[in-house]
Amino acid sequence: MIEVDGVFRRYPDGREALRGVDLLIEAGEMLFLGGPSGAGKSTLLRLIAGIDLPSRGRVRLNGQDLSRLRAPAREMLRRNIGLVFQDHRLLMDRSVRENAALPLRIQGLSASDVDRRVEAALDRVGLANRGADMPMALSGGERQRLCIARALVGRPALIVADEPTGNLDQEYGEAILGLFRSFNLAGVTLVIATHDERLVRQLGGRHVHLDAGRVVSDAAVRS
DSSP states (O other), X not given: OEEEEEEEEEOTTSOEEEEEEEEEEOTTOEEEEEOSTTSSHHHHHHHHTTSSOOSEEEEEETTEEGGGSOHHHHHHHGGGEEEXXXXXXXXXXXXXXHHHHHHHHHHTOOHHHHHHHHHHHHHHTTOGXXXXXXXXXXXXXXXXXXXXXXXXXXXXXXXXXXXTTTTOOHHHHHHHHHHHHHHHHTTOEEEEEOOOHHHHHHHOEEEEEEETTEEEEEEEEOO
């Protein structure tokens, strides 16, 4: 369960990205964050993942107040979160396979388990034949798919994704939609920021619309 309680986020330059946001996200939900650029979607995702902390208010993940945790404890908590961000955060000096394997190596899985899971994840996002390549050799859409594979490979309980289909063509976009649907049906919680109305219509779930740092609507959407 994710609780966002009266959250404000002000940046050092004085910009207030969130202004009193309240949300309750149940385990197993699929929630889409919509709204114009600058509405606060990416900021809210970073707070839910414990990457940033609120200026005021609280974010709780499974009952734990993230502001009360030290940085190493928040990092440990993120091991069970699949993160997909627009800047990809790939290690450019590591191969595609090594990037996808990183969450599993942090968890301490055996080499055979790492190899098996990585190959399966790369296959599911259409990168099975690119494992030995370096990220610089990938297109923008391929880097996005690698980022998604890395998020899914650890079988997380929560996936936090910022415009996950933004750089993908229709074929791969449809494949990623299917992946997200299958994970949600298996009980994974998904919180996805998107401008892609197709994503919302096809997957259904709950749609929360932000504007100027505030929640302006919150409604279920049927697929």
